[in-house]
Amino acid sequence: MSFNSHKLFSTKLKLCVTAFLLISPMVGLTACSHKDTMEYAPLTYDYLTPIFFNIEQIKIQDQSASNQYPRDISNLSPTPPALALNNMINNRFKPRGNSGIAVFTINRASLQESSDNAVYGQIDLTLSIYNKNNKKVGSIQVSTNHTYQTDHHKGNLDSRANLYDITQKMMQEVNVELEYQIRNHLEPWIVDATGTPISDSIKSQDLNNSPAPQLLTPTASSSKPVTKKSNPSNEDLSAVFPDGVPTNNPNTQNQNTQSVSSNKSKRPVGVLGTLPQSTTFKKY
Numbered sequence: 001m002s003f004n005s006h007k008l009f010s011t012k013l014k015l016c017v018t019a020f021l022l023i024s025p026m027v028g029l030t031a032c033s034h035k036d037t038m039e040y041a042p043l044t045y046d047y048l049t050p051i052f053f054n055i056e057q058i059k060i061q062d063q064s065a066s067n068q069y070p071r072d073i074s075n076l077s078p079t080p081p082a083l084a085l086n087n088m089i090n091n092r093f094k095p096r097g098n099s100g101i102a103v104f105t106i107n108r109a110s111l112q113e114s115s116d117n118a119v120y121g122q123i124d125l126t127l128s129i130y131n132k133n134n135k136k137v138g139s140i141q142v143s144t145n146h147t148y149q150t151d152h153h154k155g156n157l158d159s160r161a162n163l164y165d166i167t168q169k170m171m172q173e174v175n176v177e178l179e180y181q182i183r184n185h186l187e188p189w190i191v192d193a194t195g196t197p198i199s200d201s202i203k204s205q206d207l208n209n210s211p212a213p214q215l216l217t218p219t220a221s222s223s224k225p226v227t228k229k230s231n232p233s234n235e236d237l238s239a240v241f242p243d244g245v246p247t248n249n250p251n252t253q254n255q256n257t258q259s260v261s262s263n264k265s266k267r268p269v270g271v272l273g274t275l276p277q278s279t280t281f282k283k284y
Contacts, residue, residue, distance in 0.1 A: 036160045040078035043171060046091040051182060053093065054191045055100035055129060060089055062106045069112040073119070077163035081109035081123060084171050092175075096195040099132035111163060119157055120147050121170045125178065129189055138189060140181040144173045 064082040074080045079087075089104050107124040114120040122145040129138040148169060154161035183190070192198050 036155065038161070040160065040164050043079040043084040043087060043168065044091055045088045045171075045175070048092055048175070050092055050094050050193075051179070052096040052191045052193055052195070053102050053129070053186075054097040054189050054195065054197065055095050055102045056097050057100075058089070058093055058095050058102045058104070060086055060104045060106070062086065064106045064109040067108045067110070069110055069120075071113040072110055073113060073158045073163065074109065074111045076158050076160065077111060077167050078160050079164065079167055081111060081121070081167050081170060082106055084167055085109055085123065085125065085174070088171065088175060094193075096191050096193065100137075100189075101130045101134075102189075103128050103130065111166060113157060114147050115157075117150050117152065117157055118147050119150060119163070119166055121145065121166055123170055123174050125174065127178075127182070127186070129186065138186045140185050142174060142178045142181055144170060144177065146170070146173070 062082055062085075068074070074082070085104075085106050093102070093104075095102070105126040105128070107126060108122055109124075110122050112120050123143065125142045127140050127142070128136055131137050146169075148166045150157040150159075150162040151165070154165070156162070187199060188197075190198055
């Protein structure tokens with residue numbers, strides 16, 4: 001290589017090194033500018049109507065960490081699904097009894113990469129109620145699994161903004177399904193804030209398997225004041241008036257009939273307990 005050629009090569013090399021040094025800071029600044037530094041509010045659910053149970057204690061068993069998918073990205077969410085579930089259980093469900101335990105078991109709470117622009121989310125939750133003898137007396141299972149399309153305007157599929165939105169959507173689905181299952185299958189254990197049952201436990205029975213209701217047979221004490229005839233005769237009233245029907249009050253017969261009718265109208269009417277209306281979930 002001639003001297004001139006060597007000099008020309010050195011000059012080009014210096015220009016390349018100088019250009020690289022000038023461009024490198026710009027690349028670093030560009031990368032930092034795309035980093036998500038936004039503060040996301042923790043996902044809590046204390047604004048929802050609480051549900052009270054006739055039990056003494058509520059426990060949470062979180063097994064989601066041992067049931068993750070290979071491409072799990074749950075920890076990248078500002079509020080991971082497992083943490084959101086813990087918050088919901090602690091915020092919404094309250095014990096109001098003197099014995100028994102309600103155990104929420106989080107079997108899975110996962111977000112995983114599904115494709116270039118989608119995230120697969122899955123939550124599996126079990127609620128079991130045990131009496132004072134540690135016998136399981138009620139149980140429900142709630143699951144949701146869905147593939148969520150991500151918003152490319154909010155970054156890549158694993159961006160904090162996308163995962164935050166997906167976690168919110170998953171929790172909304174779980175909240176609706178969980179309340180539905182509780183009110184339809186664990187209603188005998190639901191009470192109000194004071195610990196008073198809000199409905200008769202018979203309402204929670206399966207109507208397809210329950211026997212037909214039987215008519216009550218009137219007792220002897222209740223059958224006496226009830227007359228089968230609309231216009232009772234003197235013979236019918238002889239049991240009520242052994243000395244004969246009083247004649248000083250011609251309206252006695254009518255009064256007796258009216259009192260029976262009045263008593264019948266005052267009999268207690270069975271009314272099934274009503275529950276609070278289901279929560280209409282506001283947009284997060």
